[in-house]
Amino acid sequence: MKVRVKDLEEGCVIAENIMGLTSKPIVRKNTMLTTLHIEVLQAFQIKHIAVSTKKADGSIFFAEAVDETLSNQKSEDTETGFAPEKAPKSFENLYTDAVVLYKNEFSNWQAGSKVDIVALKKSILPLVERVSSDQLCLYRLHQLPEAEDYLSNHSVSVGLISSLLAKKLGCSQGLCIQMAMAGLLADTGMAKMPKSLLDKSSGLSQEEQVEIRKHPVYSYQFIMDSALLKQDVKRAIYQHHERLDGSGYPKGEKGNHITLYSQIIALADVYHAMTTKRLYRSKQSPFKALETILEDEFGKFDIVVVKALQKLIGNLATGTRVELSNGTLAEVIYTQSEYLSRPIVKTIPVGDIIDLTRQRKLYIDRVV
Structure with missing residues (x-):
């Protein structure tokens, strides 16, 4: 019935x-x-x-x-009294709704309000479902955010990427939702920062860096009494800027003292920051960002989580159309398991075969 x-x-x-x-x-x-x-x-x-x-x-x-x-x-x-059913919203509209809600909630936090976890959960759930069933949406994330609305876009995107990484690592559906919430809530503590610091478009002074590094503590304080989040997830929010080599903050934890869930949010945070335009720097291609993480961030992240991100972003299906860094359109024809971000492609319409593992100056700029 x-x-x-x-x-x-x-x-x-x-x-x-x-x-x-x-x-x-x-x-x-x-x-x-x-x-x-x-x-x-x-x-x-x-x-x-x-x-x-x-x-x-x-x-x-x-x-x-x-x-x-x-x-x-x-x-x-x-x-x-029954209204006709509306067609489900597009990914872009769902995303925009979540960003607008986050932005409004952030203003409330700045004014001293508590975090409305139920409202935030309702905004990100349909996005998690959509991206899980249509992974091509993931490649559109780095094209959506604008520099002037960075924090709201970043938080929603980190939540989505965190949930997908958790799923790729074999976590249950319930835990994937928890990780989506953790990624979304990781930067709530930024609401405690001076507005002048949040609006700054240039590099931070040493004093300002010290202040910014307090935000994971504030984020934890915002959500520590919530019964809707697991304790491990709360800890992940607190630790999302820690690094395996001890170079992170707020405590400079190392190795096994940093949980897997913390690593998931940390990597989602760094990856999205690299692939998003900021007021003071341009964005990188998702595929270039993967290589940068492997080369420049080696030793800071759990290799298991890094490989999960590689499979999530770089493992393109045969036939996927892409644009290369030189503007050439191409089609993926083969992907080697050890070089997921550098498949062999065939140019369109000429049909030249390019092995991106050999053409190191070229890389995939975006999925078309």
């Missing part, structure tokens, strides 16, 4: 795939619904879905069924 999403209960069983704008379902048929699933459906603004009359535990699910023939008629919609 088809029922309203607002009437759903935990344990209900989906009777048919729930589709969005992508080729993969938002929720698959026969899925037993949890509170998280229901939140995702609400975030995608889905009004009605088909469910089994029996719940997963065998009990009967009682809810008023929606008459599909009537709900499709405008006149009947008015009488019954």
Whole structure:
């Protein structure tokens, strides 16, 4: 039977795939619904879905069924109070909504308000779902943010990348959501910084650097009493600027004292910063950033997490169209497992074959 999403209960069983704008379902048929699933459906603004009359535990699910023939008629919609279902928002619109919410919340934090974790979670959940089912969205992240709105864009993007890295490392769906929240909340402590420091477009003085390095502590203070975040995730927020070689902050922790979850946020943070335009420097290609992390940041990050990022960003499918750093359009024809960011490509329309492992001055600038 088809029922309203607002009437759903935990344990209900989906009777048919729930589709969005992508080729993969938002929720698959026969899925037993949890509170998280229901939140995702609400975030995608889905009004009605088909469910089994029996719940997963065998009990009967009682809810008023929606008459599909009537709900499709405008006149009947008015009488019954059911509005036509809206098409799911585009990735760009979902992203913009999350950034706007974060920006507004940040202003509230600056004024002394507490962090509304529930509101932030609702804003990023549909984005996590969308990127998980359509990974090409990930390549659009570095094209979306603008330098003047950096912090809000950065926080949303770090949340998304953190969740995908967690998934690539085999974490459960629930933990991937927690990591998305951790990445999103990692820089909340920046709200404690002087506005003049946040608006500065040039390099920081030594005193200003000392001040900025306090923000992970403030971020932790903002969320330390929340029952909605796991303790390990809170610790990851506190440690997201620590580095394995001891060069990080706020405590200069080393090696095993830095958790895997902290490393996930740390790498997502650095990668996104490299691939985003700032007021004082240009952005790098995602593929160039991968190489920079491997070469210039060696020893600072867990190699397991770095390899997960390589697979997430660099492992392009055969047939993927890309633009090279010299402006040439090409198509991926083969990727070697040890050189994920440097596949063999065929130029368009000429058809020249270029092995990017040999042509080191060339690299992929973007996915077309």
